[in-house]
Amino acid sequence: MGESDNASRVAELLEQRQQLTDALADSPYDIILYLRRAVVYADLDYPDLASGDAYRALLLTDEISDESFEYHEQAYEAMSMYVGTVPGILVEVEDLVPATASDNDDKDETAPDASDEDVAGDLQECQRMARVAAIRCYQILGASLLLCGCLRSAYDFCQRGLAATAPAQDKELLQTKENVDAEARRRLRELGRGEDYSPTELPNRGSVRREVYPWNTYEPNRSSPESLAYLNELLATAAPKCEVRATELPVLVEDVAAATTGGTCIQLGVFAKEDIAAGEPVLREYSLLTANNRLKESACDACGMQLPSIDKAVNCPDCYDTVFCDDFCFEQAQERYHPAVCEKDVDTIAKDPENARDADDALYVLLLARLLAMAAHQEAHPLEVDEVKFIWGDFITTENRVAALPFSFEANIATPLHILEKMDLDVFAELDVYDVWVCNTLYAKFRGTASARKSRRDGRPDVAAVHPLWCLANHDCDPNVSWEWGGRMVLWAKEERANLTLTQDKDAAKRPGGIKADQEILNHYCDINLPVQQRREWASGSLGGWCMCQRCQNEAAAAVEA
């Protein structure tokens, strides 16, 4: 396909997506619409978003099956519109569902009148159609999650689909299961391990496109005069001697050889408006966008700081287990997010993860949970909440289709829905607010900007926070500021700059701190005392590639020469 053919195909698919999204806004419990949109997402090469729609459709098939479920009536009513037809999306799976006794039952002869009979017949037909639709959901979930690299989830959905079609064996589900198996063996070969594995060991983290979705109208033009004026108004209180400016930065990639050809891009940075003395505070920021992954950890629910003694800490009077370090934090929480989760039993979600990697992922899930609580309480769209609106998500242009955002079915689809359900929010009716692409965009913003603190007990990251002003300052391995987060994020001008001379002579290496007017505030996202290779590895997560600061370039060149 030529470039222009491809562009018009994409434009057509985007138009279809919009039409289906509008239709879902009018009929949010319609399984068929979700399935149709899932197929459009798959065609647009967003398998993650296809999985999200197929999973919502699958949840609605359960709602139709069980009359006691919360959205039974709505899902049944939406499905009843299709009775007497076979929606195109179900044609190929129509014959796969085994008939159950109730499908073949004669109509109830004791039914009082014909209209009651019609209703009962309609419900049975809708429940049969829901079982058919569920097979389509399993097919889409299996195939799309495999494409996202979430092999375990893909395998599980194939198994569930095959069980639902037994004794028939759906060819598509069998094929996807075979593909999962082939991919698992390929990966094991690559790792030099034998090809035997148990399905429970299948890798379940993948990656998906990290971009400002073409339909995302919430992302501001961050370098416009209005955006800069808004950010500078905030900065006037937090960092009175600084201002935000648009600046040109190199595009960083995971390959040093390509790094010099990556080009540049316009981003934001923080600059001194006037001289700042060595040791002087530069920025002081309070953020409620925090997370704590230990269930019984004594951290303030609002600011994440270690709690003071019991007599000083403040408990929420309604859900006694939520504790704040003082009245200020309690009041801020009440004002900005807490009522949305108070007494909602969300406390145990993503807590006490088993290993260090899960601990990291759990913190991102919990940051998402906090942001969703802020949005719900403030009645704002999640992407418009102050704490995230202006954050750069390290997005890659849509055309490049690079899968740079870590993704799992649990973290990006199932757990957010679980959190929203616990918060008594309707995950179907408010699709535009809580769609998977919204969660993905939020994760993209958190991934490059969250700072975490490790537990003194076992060294695992257990508290994290996003500070939206602090994270506007760019990284350099020769920073002119240091920072510390303990309830407030504090940035101050370094007393002394790093040793750049590559000599061991401490006196020769000494360079005084302090920042001159117009100089950029150079932050650090990794431990700058590490050797260059380790620094680059550590910072690459939040930089989106290899650090190319002058110090890294000098030290890497010296290492090659040595």
Ligand SMILES: C[S@@+](CC[C@H](N)C(=O)[O-])C[C@H]1O[C@@H](n2cnc3c(N)ncnc32)[C@H](O)[C@@H]1O
């Ligand atoms: C925490 S943000 C820093 C503020 C960001 N420049 C902005 O516009 O909001 C981190 C992102 O800034 C960019 N960045 C920060 N330091 C950089 C550096 N030394 N070289 C190139 N890009 C950098 C990277 O894109 C990184 O993902």
